[in-house]
Amino acid sequence: MGLTIDLAAIAANWKALAARAPGARPGAVVKADAYGLGAARVAPALYAAGARHFFVALAAEGRAIRPLLGDDASIFVLSGLMPGQDLTGLIPVLNSAEQFFRDRALRPRGGFAIQLDSGMNRLGMEPAEWAAIRAEALSARTAAGQGPALVMSHLMCADEPGHPANAAQLAAFREMAMGVTAPLSLSATGGILLGADYHFDVTRPGIGLYGGDPFAEARPVVTLALEVIQTRSVAAGEAVGYGCTWTAARPSRIATVAAGYADGLLRALSGKSVPLWAGDRSAPIVGRVSMDLITVDVTDLPDVPAALEILNARQTVDDLAARAGTIGYEILTSLGPRYPRDWRAAE
Numbered sequence: 001m002g003l004t005i006d007l008a009a010i011a012a013n014w015k016a017l018a019a020r021a022p023g024a025r026p027g028a029v030v031k032a033d034a035y036g037l038g039a040a041r042v043a044p045a046l047y048a049a050g051a052r053h054f055f056v057a058l059a060a061e062g063r064a065i066r067p068l069l070g071d072d073a074s075i076f077v078l079s080g081l082m083p084g085q086d087l088t089g090l091i092p093v094l095n096s097a098e099q100f101f102r103d104r105a106l107r108p109r110g111g112f113a114i115q116l117d118s119g120m121n122r123l124g125m126e127p128a129e130w131a132a133i134r135a136e137a138l139s140a141r142t143a144a145g146q147g148p149a150l151v152m153s154h155l156m157c158a159d160e161p162g163h164p165a166n167a168a169q170l171a172a173f174r175e176m177a178m179g180v181t182a183p184l185s186l187s188a189t190g191g192i193l194l195g196a197d198y199h200f201d202v203t204r205p206g207i208g209l210y211g212g213d214p215f216a217e218a219r220p221v222v223t224l225a226l227e228v229i230q231t232r233s234v235a236a237g238e239a240v241g242y243g244c245t246w247t248a249a250r251p252s253r254i255a256t257v258a259a260g261y262a263d264g265l266l267r268a269l270s271g272k273s274v275p276l277w278a279g280d281r282s283a284p285i286v287g288r289v290s291m292d293l294i295t296v297d298v299t300d301l302p303d304v305p306a307a308l309e310i311l312n313a314r315q316t317v318d319d320l321a322a323r324a325g326t327i328g329y330e331i332l333t334s335l336g337p338r339y340p341r342d343w344r345a346a347e
Contacts (some may be wrong), residue, residue, distance in 0.1 A: 006222070028046045115154070151180050223314075258292070286307065
């Protein structure tokens with residue numbers, strides 16, 4: 001019972017995405033505690049599989065995994081250089097001229113990377129800002145060598161292959177990176193699937209590693225089994241849960257399981273007849289999802305098991321997200337700390 005994380009599947013998904021971009025070095029995005037699945041376990045498994053470029057959002061995330069990886073692993077901090085942060089052993093991805101000039105104080109201690117804004121208008125230097133510091137950035141010397149360790153940008157519509165923003169950002173990135181000899185990176189999972197034009201030198205797969213869309217061929221990574229606390233009989237006409245939102249139309253058996261919106265199972269799943277699974281048989285959620293508890297109509301199950309699965313190969317994070325009106329990223333990163341976690345060793 002609890003959350004089972006298949007490290008072998010994560011490694012297999014990384015290798016499969018690497019094979020989609022054979023001319024590039026495959027990195028791995030392990031920010032947000034490896035999308036909620038435990039960076040302390042996931043990052044070493046990916047390193048063992050061959051990953052050497054890792055991407056985190058914050059310096060603290062990078063420091064946490066730095067001792068777990070070999071000296072040949074590069075850890076890029078996507079938020080760049082923020083005041084007061086310890087970046088020892090890490091590579092800040094500088095997002096503005098301000099961060100670039102602030103970074104001077106750290107040289108020649110370590111390397112740096114550059115993010116260019118190719119149209120997302122979130123992080124990165126716009127063309128005029130990049131033009132103003134480009135010559136100095138490309139000739140800057142650090143203990144790690146001359147110039148940036150990586151020049152990157154990020155696609156905003158890569159999960160929609162036909163969206164015109166993809167081609168527009170590709171053209172913008174090519175123009176801004178023209179003549180740059182540092183390794184270039186544009187693609188996360190969706191960009192990898194767009195094809196060779198988007199691959200450049202380093203890829204940054206994230207959600208695809210963890211079994212999520214748009215990598216439809218990904219191996220499932222997570223199984224979440226919820227412990228059954230109590231099963232009761234409910235007469236026809238009796239209501240279940242807060243607000244009397246579900247009333248039994250027949251004599252029913254209702255199982256109460258130990259999880260709720262405090263554990264990342266969103267309240268928006270209420271009233272959606274979301275199935276929980278006992279082997280190959282399903283039973284729907286009834287009533288409201290509450291903070292710590294969910295009620296399930298198990299009337300049609302021949303036996304009520306000790307636990308019911310809400311995430312598995314039959315119902316993925318994206319399936320559950322669709323029912324809640326959100327995305328698989330939010331489901332994964334919301335899975336709470338109260339679940340016992342079991343990491344299956346990589347193959």
